[in-house]
Amino acid sequence: MPEPGAAVTPGPIPAARAQRMRVGIADSDTGFVRTLVKRLPGLAMDPIPVGPFTADTLLSMRLDGLVLDVSVLRQNVWPCLEELAERLPALAVVVCTGPSSVAQRVRGLRLGLDAWISKPCHPEEVVAVLGAVLRRHRRGELVAGDGPVVAGELTIRPDRYQAYVGERSLDLTAREFALLLLMAQNDCVIERAEIYERVWGYAMAHGDRSVDVFVRKLRQKLLAASPDWSYIHTHFGIGYRFAPERSPEALMQPDRPEPLGASNEQQTAAFAALR
Amino acid sequence: MPEPGAAVTPGPIPAARAQRMRVGIADSDTGFVRTLVKRLPGLAMDPIPVGPFTADTLLSMRLDGLVLDVSVLRQNVWPCLEELAERLPALAVVVCTGPSSVAQRVRGLRLGLDAWISKPCHPEEVVAVLGAVLRRHRRGELVAGDGPVVAGELTIRPDRYQAYVGERSLDLTAREFALLLLMAQNDCVIERAEIYERVWGYAMAHGDRSVDVFVRKLRQKLLAASPDWSYIHTHFGIGYRFAPERSPEALMQPDRPEPLGASNEQQTAAFAALR
DNA sequence: GATGTTAGTTTACAACCTGTTCACGTGCAA
DNA sequence: TTGCACGTGAACAGGTTGTAAACTAACATC
The missing domain is CATH 1.10.10.10 (Winged helix-like DNA-binding domain superfamily/Winged helix DNA-binding domain)
Structure with missing residues (x-):
């Protein structure tokens, strides 16, 4: 049973033919966010700035993907990532964050992350990685076409x-x-x-x-x-x-x-x- | 692992789907290949060394994923990647190769690659990335793996x-x-x-x-x-x-x-x- | 902003199905 | 022959599903 009072909002109805993807961006670097917000719409992705969040918050946002700098999570990074993976297994998560060890990256990917990019990085590469992940993500959702x-x-x-x-x-x-x-x-x-x-x-x-x-x-x-x-x-x-x-x-x-x-x-x- | 005497509740019915994934490895660094071959089986992946190949070769191998050092492609890297993406869109491709520019990586990902890792890298990270890609890859096909x-x-x-x-x-x-x-x-x-x-x-x-x-x-x-x-x-x-x-x-x-x-x-x- | 309508969620209970266990019969091996 | 291991059938308990209805949130309308 979920948290008492959790998930009160009805979930999203998956589009019969999804077109644009909704991508949340959780990062405190406003310049980085602005670049992504400018760049994503041209690639069939709608950028959605995300402030402090919980799994339920994200759920109600009906996101397809999430670009996340783990520094916004303050302390409990791992519990938070774990909850994300458990509650929203369909959400594609790309972590884009400062220096990290191989062990951390491996741990994240094992938990359910789709990609881990180290800052500093070129925004264009983040966009490309996100695109690749969402492309794979989408393949599943609409295996069958939209014909009758x-x-x-x-x-x-x-x-x-x-x-x-x-x-x-x-x-x-x-x-x-x-x-x-x-x-x-x-x-x-x-x-x-x-x-x-x-x-x-x-x-x-x-x-x-x-x-x-x-x-x-x-x-x-x-x-x-x-x-x-x-x-x-x-x-x-x-x-x-x-x-x-x-x-x-x-x-x-x-x-x-x-x-x-x-x-x-x-x-x-x-x-x-x-x- | 329940208590020896427990098991009052009926156990879970194991999923009838195939679990192991077939992963091709195309790399001339034998040490690297050997490490992957040793490491993958523990993660439900069967490593399959791949020599010189064409799209048809790979097709007949019935691979789920491919770890590729583009240096084995000699010259025509981009035409080859392009053909792969076109002929085998369902194949998850992780390029793991020497130094590259942002532009090259972006180009590759746009073409259809699922991830691009730069050598030198820790094999464990390659394995983790591969796992993440294949996990997303598998979510798509709920068609149970095994044929009749x-x-x-x-x-x-x-x-x-x-x-x-x-x-x-x-x-x-x-x-x-x-x-x-x-x-x-x-x-x-x-x-x-x-x-x-x-x-x-x-x-x-x-x-x-x-x-x-x-x-x-x-x-x-x-x-x-x-x-x-x-x-x-x-x-x-x-x-x-x-x-x-x-x-x-x-x-x-x-x-x-x-x-x-x-x-x-x-x-x-x-x-x-x-x- | 109040109100009625609709869609979606949760709960409750009954009917059903399944897996487990027991009891006993049969057949193999020493 | 004796002792096990296995085959067979049936009964029981508990989980799983079908069904209906109450409840909540969202929406539209006035």
Whole structure:
């Protein structure tokens, strides 16, 4: 269970197609900050100056990356970095700070930092490193393109943040949609913690049941719109898997013909190939 | 590591994904290479020395990461890096090389490199950087690492935590699956204690018969789905061994032909190559 | 600024599933 | 034959999931 009162703000809804990255800058060197602020927008990154912060502060800022001079952390550098890594594993952190030992850098990287640059350094290099890290960071988030996904009777349209059966919208909320899209783009079993991290954007607290609740809401809407199909399957003790399947009863009375040779894999694969 | 008598709660189900990463090392400094080769295995990375290469060479090596001293590229450094970035965008590349200018490093990172370290450097730092890059790299693909394992009539799919005979699922529970996968991936006799440790995650209490019970459940489901084959063999006083074998009666009445020259090893190797 | 609506989170409880354990039968080895 | 090791079946307890509803924060509207 997180801190009492922590994480009250709803997390960010991951964009169906992320464009600009939000990069926090926590550094007391105003000249350095100013340079970055000037330089980043041209590279599809929005710089966001960050003052004193906690994991929750950063969480509410919905950052993709963070440039950090550890000197702003005063004393408890390691506990702070540790908390960051634990609570926000998806946040790309580039430490850019004064002289340090190999041991310190290694320790930081082991903890979860993405890069460690020693000052004095050329801002351009910081920008390049940040770009490289975020590029790798982004590869994961949007493996699949933003084309529509067809599965069973369902059509998921990332460009509209909505799913349809025929012309009829499912009226999904933002988070419901994010969950559905994530699952539909991966036809393997996904663990709850993984789902949470990728949809909510930060680490799942132990005992959190949000994923279950949202899966239920999704199932409800899916069932209402497409009663002959089941889409989300539970893997007990592990997580959920998305796979459109006609219910046995529907197969007995084939009012509507089953789409021939169009399994989920084939269709999504086709779309991935299009990309 | 719990108390010997603890373990009231069911242990965690080990993730079905591949953990070890394949890391190529292209460097003419044999001492440096040797250090990495010694150091990497402890961090779930398999070091693979790489000689002169092309993008195709690397592709066939199925690497996850590459440590590269650009001096091995002789002249055409930039065209080569460019080709790498274009042909193998999923490959994490860490350049570790002699003196360089900021402009060169920035250019490299822009091209698609994940990190640029200047020699002389501490090998430990290279390892840490590599680890950080691959960690971020891995976050992307939640597709479970291992491809399917085929044995006899059986297809084991780690991405679904499930085994199939044809299209028909065996309906294995999470722990049953973990046990089956472990055994199928090691076609030698495994002692009970070792099985327990690797599937349950902690030491087996003296007299615990859980492994036996699960082997029985597995055999039951295997027999129901694939009656002509036997998969799990008992070695009295030692443990169990996985090996798909047609039962003698089935051989007498060969309704279905035995797959020619397709031993367990060969088939799994073939699938691994496909990945 | 007050108020109603909506989305999201947390909690509670019931139903279900799983893993463990026990008891007993069978088969191997000395 | 005797002593273990292993196979088999069933029962139990506890964790996991489905489900509903209360609760909180955010938003829009007036």
